[in-house]
Amino acid sequence: MIETKSSIKSNSYSLQEVMDNSYDSIFVTDATGNILMVNPTAERLLNLPTTKMVGKNIRELVEEGYWDKSIALEAIEKRTTVTGVIKTRDGLNLMCTSRPLLDTHGNITMVISNSRDQDTLVKLAQTLDKERELVQRYKDEVQYLRDQGFKNRHLVAESLAMKNLLLEANSVGPTETSVLLYGQSGTGKEILAKYLYSISGRSKEAFITVNCSAIPENLIEAELFGYEKGSFTGADAKGKPGLFELADKGTIFLDEIGEMPLILQAKLLRVLEDGEVRRIGGTTSKKVNFRLISATNRDLKVMVAGKTFREDLFYRINVVPLHLTPLRERPEDIMTMSNIFLEELNKKYGYDKVFSAETLQGFLNYSWPGNVRELRNLIERLAITTRGRVIDYQVEEMTNLARNIVTNLNHQENGSFRITVSSKAPLKKTMDQVEKEYIKNILHECNGCVSEAARILCVDRSAIYRKVQVVNLRNQE
Numbered sequence: 001m002i003e004t005k006s007s008i009k010s011n012s013y014s015l016q017e018v019m020d021n022s023y024d025s026i027f028v029t030d031a032t033g034n035i036l037m038v039n040p041t042a043e044r045l046l047n048l049p050t051t052k053m054v055g056k057n058i059r060e061l062v063e064e065g066y067w068d069k070s071i072a073l074e075a076i077e078k079r080t081t082v083t084g085v086i087k088t089r090d091g092l093n094l095m096c097t098s099r100p101l102l103d104t105h106g107n108i109t110m111v112i113s114n115s116r117d118q119d120t121l122v123k124l125a126q127t128l129d130k131e132r133e134l135v136q137r138y139k140d141e142v143q144y145l146r147d148q149g150f151k152n153r154h155l156v157a158e159s160l161a162m163k164n165l166l167l168e169a170n171s172v173g174p175t176e177t178s179v180l181l182y183g184q185s186g187t188g189k190e191i192l193a194k195y196l197y198s199i200s201g202r203s204k205e206a207f208i209t210v211n212c213s214a215i216p217e218n219l220i221e222a223e224l225f226g227y228e229k230g231s232f233t234g235a236d237a238k239g240k241p242g243l244f245e246l247a248d249k250g251t252i253f254l255d256e257i258g259e260m261p262l263i264l265q266a267k268l269l270r271v272l273e274d275g276e277v278r279r280i281g282g283t284t285s286k287k288v289n290f291r292l293i294s295a296t297n298r299d300l301k302v303m304v305a306g307k308t309f310r311e312d313l314f315y316r317i318n319v320v321p322l323h324l325t326p327l328r329e330r331p332e333d334i335m336t337m338s339n340i341f342l343e344e345l346n347k348k349y350g351y352d353k354v355f356s357a358e359t360l361q362g363f364l365n366y367s368w369p370g371n372v373r374e375l376r377n378l379i380e381r382l383a384i385t386t387r388g389r390v391i392d393y394q395v396e397e398m399t400n401l402a403r404n405i406v407t408n409l410n411h412q413e414n415g416s417f418r419i420t421v422s423s424k425a426p427l428k429k430t431m432d433q434v435e436k437e438y439i440k441n442i443l444h445e446c447n448g449c450v451s452e453a454a455r456i457l458c459v460d461r462s463a464i465y466r467k468v469q470v471v472n473l474r475n476q477e
């Protein structure tokens, strides 16, 4: 008994704290409705100081018009818990619940009433509804954009090589298996990754593309894993989820995975094995569940032998390898794609253009080092620059044109090229412009192959992406 009393005493301080910090208003009365205790929220909602409440009977407060009625008195009368809405003198609607406590003889020892501003609750519910509506709208919008993206990009598979590849893709697409897409730049790895995703059970969830070579090495970890607030200088003050987190329930496409630094390869392997990510500066890990599709234009086996790619990671991601054949080995695709791409441009610009047989023959004779991306870009250029309805080039002419497309733009005969800058511009701006133009020219010469351009320019691939925003240019394709 003594023990019980002392434990009540020792707890009374923390009980007061609970009362003081409660979001609800709390009244404690005796069995006749005399107020024993109230908390600060009750003071605020009733606009009456504690001293004017404690010691008074609830009935008096009702008579003085502070409430229109008392739920506590109803609870005393009915000897059971009662809930109802009461109106305060200031017009607030409070949702109130009064609960009588009974002793072992069934006598009421006290009544505890707690009330909450009903209008605030309604407002909160309305805000929540609005937020939910907004989230739904964003979801619908994302879905719409995704669907549009897929509808607008028809995957051409006319050649036997592509047909066989699609057969494989159709059987692996709906599974959860990790797929590794091999192929030269521009052969269609990304469009195939999106196709695999669109026929998977995760097609209504996120599709996150990460171009491992486009993100500078010092930022890639933060991009992939995210970070907690204040984890490094320059970080977003609120912290940021990583791309693995954003891909949860969906699919992540790691493009150019061969460019991933070794340290991150180890981290990626851990994510794949544990199914968890931990943000930089974080102390806890979060479960993530995504399907992995990777792509590369490098020979990963050679990289494994040269110890620049982890063998264990290689086996993890290479569960089902799919190979994209270079475009020059798929003449049927060249024919069909040429007509489809021209058709798209006809629609876009209101043209009615057609290819002559010679031009198409020229397409077949050319080697397409930049693959489908180069074909698409060349056709756009031809459609825009040809005046008449028929795009007509002799075979030789066509091949030379494709090969020297940059020459036609701004190359000089001596192998150099011309870059035009605005006069009287600040030095820094001019230098940036020259640098950008120079990189773009080299990129054109390499048919958009960033690795090749990086090799010629002796810079990192990420530097090229950063300086000419190749990512954006590609995303607009």
Ligand SMILES: Nc1ncnc2c1ncn2[C@@H]1O[C@H](COP(=O)(O)OP(=O)(O)OP(=O)(O)O)[C@@H](O)[C@H]1O
Pocket (backbone or CB within 6 Å): 153, 154, 155, 156, 157, 183, 184, 185, 186, 187, 188, 189, 190, 191, 192, 255, 297, 337, 372, 373, 376, 477
């Ligand atoms: N089979 C195809 N049918 C229609 N369009 C295609 C096909 N393959 C590729 N393309 C188009 O060619 C362009 C390049 O394709 P994509 O970006 O998928 O190539 P990639 O292999 O991922 O290139 P990179 O390795 O340089 O990232 C895109 O515009 C894409 O839509």
